Amino acid sequence: MPGTVCVVASINVDLVVTAARLPQPGETISGGRFSIHDGGKGANQAVAAARAGARVQLIGAVGDDEHGRRARAALEREGIGIGRLRVHPTEPTGVALVVVGPRGENQIAVAPGANLGLSLEEDDHALVGSADVVLTSHEVPAEAVLDALVAAQHAGTQAILNPAPARPLSSDILRIGPILTPNEHELVVSIGNEVTESALDELLARHAGPVIVTQGAAGALLAVGADRERFAGFPAAVPVDTTGAGDTFNGVLAAWLADSAALPDAIRAANAAASLSIGAAGARAGMPTREEISAVLDG
Ligand code: RIB
Numbered sequence: 001m002p003g004t005v006c007v008v009a010s011i012n013v014d015l016v017v018t019a020a021r022l023p024q025p026g027e028t029i030s031g032g033r034f035s036i037h038d039g040g041k042g043a044n045q046a047v048a049a050a051r052a053g054a055r056v057q058l059i060g061a062v063g064d065d066e067h068g069r070r071a072r073a074a075l076e077r078e079g080i081g082i083g084r085l086r087v088h089p090t091e092p093t094g095v096a097l098v099v100v101g102p103r104g105e106n107q108i109a110v111a112p113g114a115n116l117g118l119s120l121e122e123d124d125h126a127l128v129g130s131a132d133v134v135l136t137s138h139e140v141p142a143e144a145v146l147d148a149l150v151a152a153q154h155a156g157t158q159a160i161l162n163p164a165p166a167r168p169l170s171s172d173i174l175r176i177g178p179i180l181t182p183n184e185h186e187l188v189v190s191i192g193n194e195v196t197e198s199a200l201d202e203l204l205a206r207h208a209g210p211v212i213v214t215q216g217a218a219g220a221l222l223a224v225g226a227d228r229e230r231f232a233g234f235p236a237a238v239p240v241d242t243t244g245a246g247d248t249f250n251g252v253l254a255a256w257l258a259d260s261a262a263l264p265d266a267i268r269a270a271n272a273a274a275s276l277s278i279g280a281a282g283a284r285a286g287m288p289t290r291e292e293i294s295a296v297l298d299g
Contacts, residue, residue: 003258005054005251006131006157008124008148009042010115010139011075011085012094013067014243014283022101032099037282038074039096040115041137041164044244044283048251049135050078052273053290054258057081057131059124059148060140061114067093068114074284084124088114094139104239104278110165115140120147129155132258135250136178137162142170149176158257162250163190169207177208179263181250187213212267214249216242219271222263231267234275234296244283249274252293272296 019032038047042060050056058080062068064087071093075082092113099107118140120128128134128151136148136159145161152159159178163169166182166189180203184196191206193199203211204223213221219233252273256266273293280286288296 002053002055003132003255003260004057004130005046005049005254005258006057006059006128006134007042007046007049008059008120008128008134008136008140008144009045010040010094010112010137011043011058011060011062011071012040012096012110012115012139013037013071014039014096014098016098016100016282018100018281020102022099022105022107035281037284038071039098039244039283040071040094041139041162041247043071043075044247045135045137045162045251045254046075046080047078047284048248048273048277048287049255050080051287051289052252052255052269052293054255055081057084057127059084059118059120059127061086061088061118063088063092063114065092067095084127086114086118088117091117098243100241100243100281104242106241106243108243110139112139118144120144120151125151128152129157131157133158133160133254135160135162135254137250138165138167142167146170146172149173149178152178160250160254160257162246164246166190168192171206174207179209180207180211181214181253182211183214183216183246210263212253214246216245217275220249220267222267229264231264231271234272236275237279239278241281241286242278244287245274245277247283248277248287251287269293269297
């Protein structure tokens with residue numbers, strides 16, 4: 001029986017221009033190629049977890065518009081439970097403007113729209129409480145994130161907070177102690193200390209749970225109290241689009257933990273999946289199945 005993951009987070013549609021290079025501030029770059037992809041950190045993470053074999057429920061919000069209908073259909077195609085998906089009566093579905101450069105690097109600006117209207121109700125608390133793992137992130141209001149973490153704590157559900165995009169972490173969150181998965185930029189912003197090493201020490205001094213610092217192709221660092229363990233990244237093909245690599249890491253981490261994997265094994269699987277995810281255009285196209293992840297781990 002696969003584990004269950006409840007994702008409380010954002011849903012966007014990504015409007016993408018693939019360009020010869022990323023523009024500088026104030027610069028216009030022409031000659032790019034336009035495409036539309038399904039996105040949003042929460043929805044992407046839900047898809048990554050579902051492809052990795054978890055049964056997934058998504059609590060989130062879209063607008064009453066074409067983008068919202070597209071986002072809903074994409075989630076349904078992945079077999080994700082959307083019984084608690086709200087349709088905001090006035091705000092549009094979140095949109096991300098993404099520019100992808102020649103090495104798969106990106107620049108993203110988000111108009112969150114309906115995502116900012118998300119607040120949790122009793123039925124959502126029950127859904128969080130019935131899951132093996134809850135996964136949340138920062139593209140929805142801070143109150144919704146905290147509410148999900150509190151509901152998880154009350155129910156004994158394991159919680160992961162991907163603190164992206166970067167914002168300072170509240171003392172309430174640090175006290176609850178979800179697994180945190182910042183990249184290096186999110187790490188320094190989350191604790192308000194610009195030096196990566198001392199930021200990690202400071203975060204661990206105040207945070208009750210483990211911290212996994214994601215480092216792109218280099219892999220990830222697991223820090224628990226004074227202990228540090230490094231997990232090397234897996235060799236990847238030439239990157240086409242790194243959008244969604246972090247989301248893949250988080251979704252697969254959640255799926256593996258929901259399936260009772262030990263944290264180091266879940267990190268290895270998440271690293272393997274992230275390395276596979278960057279080989280196709282769009283946040284979700286390269287996200288691997290459980291079999292594909294296992295093949296890399298066994299390989
Ligand atoms: O993490 C990638 C995602 O960030 C994109 O899909 C975009 O929607 C933004 O939310």
